[in-house]
Amino acid sequence: MFDFDAAPAKVRTDIRRLFRREWDRLALPGTWWTGRERVDIARAARRARFGGEDSPSSLPSMAIEAAETVGARPASVRRPWVEATADAVGYNRYVEIVGIASRVAAVDTFHLGVGAGLEPLPEPEPGEPSQTDEPLARPGAGWVPMVGGASITQALSLVDAESVAQEDMHGPLYLTYEGMAEFDYVAGLSRAQMELVAARTSAINECFY
Amino acid sequence: MLRASAEVTTTPLDPRSITDRSVDPLLPHGVVLLDFVDAVLGGDEPGRTRARTVLRDAVGPTGLVDASGVIANFEMMNRIADATGMPVGKGTLKRTSEWRKLIGIDSLNHL
Numbered sequence: 001m002f003d004f005d006a007a008p009a010k011v012r013t014d015i016r017r018l019f020r021r022e023w024d025r026l027a028l029p030g031t032w033w034t035g036r037e038r039v040d041i042a043r044a045a046r047r048a049r050f051g052g053e054d055s056p057s058s059l060p061s062m063a064i065e066a067a068e069t070v071g072a073r074p075a076s077v078r079r080p081w082v083e084a085t086a087d088a089v090g091y092n093r094y095v096e097i098v099g100i101a102s103r104v105a106a107v108d109t110f111h112l113g114v115g116a117g118l119e120p121l122p123e124p125e126p127g128e129p130s131q132t133d134e135p136l137a138r139p140g141a142g143w144v145p146m147v148g149g150a151s152i153t154q155a156l157s158l159v160d161a162e163s164v165a166q167e168d169m170h171g172p173l174y175l176t177y178e179g180m181a182e183f184d185y186v187a188g189l190s191r192a193q194m195e196l197v198a199a200r201t202s203a204i205n206e207c208f209y
Numbered sequence: 210m211l212r213a214s215a216e217v218t219t220t221p222l223d224p225r226s227i228t229d230r231s232v233d234p235l236l237p238h239g240v241v242l243l244d245f246v247d248a249v250l251g252g253d254e255p256g257r258t259r260a261r262t263v264l265r266d267a268v269g270p271t272g273l274v275d276a277s278g279v280i281a282n283f284e285m286m287n288r289i290a291d292a293t294g295m296p297v298g299k300g301t302l303k304r305t306s307e308w309r310k311l312i313g314i315d316s317l318n319h320l
Contacts, residue, residue, distance in 0.1 A: 008261065009270035015278065074291040082294065095293070102288035106281040113249050113277025115261055143294030152286060155293040166289065174282035183214040188271030189242075192220045194279050195211035196236055199227045200246040201283040208314060209290035209297055 007114040014172045019107055019119070021168070026100065027122035031132050031159045032093040034058070035124035038100055042121055045071025045101035046108060050118070062088035063097060070101040075206040082143045091144050092133075092159055099162030106169055134158050152209065153177055174198070212308055228312050238267045242276060249280050 002019040004011040026042055029035050040057045047054070048068035057064055066085050069077060086094050111118050134147060137158045141150035147157040156162040167177060174194070175185065185191040202209070215222040215236075226234035226243065234243060241264050248260035265273045289295070309315050 009265060009273045011274055015274070070288050070292045074288040077291050077294075079294055082292070098289060098292040102285040102292070105288055106285035109249065109284040110277050110281035112257060113245075113261070113280055114274060115258065141296045146293075150296055152290055152295050155289045155295055166285070169285060170282060173278040173285075180210070183210075183216075184218050188273075188275035189268060189279075190218065190220070190237075191214040192211065192218055192222060192236055193238065193242055193268075193272075194275065195214050196222070196227070196234060196239055197242055197246055197276050197279045198283045199211045199224075200243050201250065201280050202287055203228050203312075203314065204246065204250045205284070205287040205291075207287035207291055209287070209295050 002119060004114060004116050007116045009114055011114060012172070015110070018169065018172045019110075022103055022107060022165070023119070023122045025161075025165060026104075027125045029125065029127040029129045030096055030100075031161050032090070032096045032129050034129055035127060037063075038096075039121050039124045040064075041067045041097050041100045042104045044068050045104050046118070046121070048072035049105065049108070060089060063093065066094060066097045067101050070098050071105060079143050086144070095144055095156050095158045096162055099156050099159065099165060103165060103169055106173065110173070132160070134160055212305070224308050224312050228314065238264075238272075241267045245276055246280055249277070250284075 001023065002016045004016065026038055027035050030038050033041065036058050040059050041063065043055065044057065044059070044064045044067035049072040059067070062085050066089070082094070108118055134157065136147045137145040139145050142155065145158050146154045148154050153167070154163070156166055170177065171179070175182070179185065183191055211222070211224065214220070221235040223232055223235050226232040226239065230243065233240065245260045245264045248257045252260065261273065264276060268276070
């Protein structure tokens with residue numbers, strides 16, 4: 001799993017470990033969805049982006065629509081749609097969908113970049129979601145409740161495990177939150193080159209943020 | 210971040226290249242990096258293979274992996290920002306007003 005043997009460039013160990021960890025996390029019961037449901041969220045998001053046959057899903061229709069929208073058409077999301085989705089499944093479950101669909105998009109895009117085939121989704125693990133509430137989350141400037149002020153690093157903080165997973169991806173793929181202050185950072189690319197790539201990605205995705 | 214990193218490292222950069230592909234970004238290997246992003250996010254596999262090969266020849270295999278990682282990360286972050294209605298802070302809006310005019314991205318603000 002995530003060996004990248006056929007890729008034309010050697011993929012760093014930390015990225016391979018990160019993706020294996022993400023697939024383990026995806027298969028296990030989450031905070032508000034079971035392992036089966038989490039894998040179905042990933043499948044719906046991936047199918048909306050790349051196509052493929054419909055398959056039976058354990059999810060309610062609004063959850064499927066949310067996974068498809070975040071996975072393939074994120075720039076189309078507007079506040080009334082988020083509110084309608086949250087009315088149907090709850091803000092907690094919506095935020096977990098956003099976390100899963102966005103990380104699967106990241107994993108798949110990395111594969112496209114290095115020239116590797118998409119990794120098959122994991123087999124779900126049995127068990128029940130923890131249903132752990134985040135008592136400090138409050139409605140604020142964003143469209144979903146968050147802990148503290150609205151910031152991109154807090155966007156998924158209503159569901160702590162999703163926020164932790166977001167930060168877990170951010171470091172190996174780009175920079176750690178702390179490392180973002182190093183504007184003269186140089187590795188395989190210079191920081192300015194990395195930011196040009198980031199800015200173009202956001203422009204293509206029509207993301208103002 | 211792009212503006213700050215270019216300023217700190219005194220790297221020449223034309224930000225209009227972010228949204229206008231006829232503009233040279235001026236940054237070393239900037240054109241092939243932009244070609245690679247376009248191919249990964251919108252191209253077919255033959256186009257991606259070509260862009261990948263050109264980029265690897267330009268920045269090396271480590272640079273290719275880094276570029277793939279950055280695109281992947283922002284695929285995640287863009288989705289999170291869009292799906293949670295993440296507002297851009299007033300300070301950032303003020304600091305970036307000149308660049309936003311140059312790049313022409315204010316129309317993307319749908320909050």
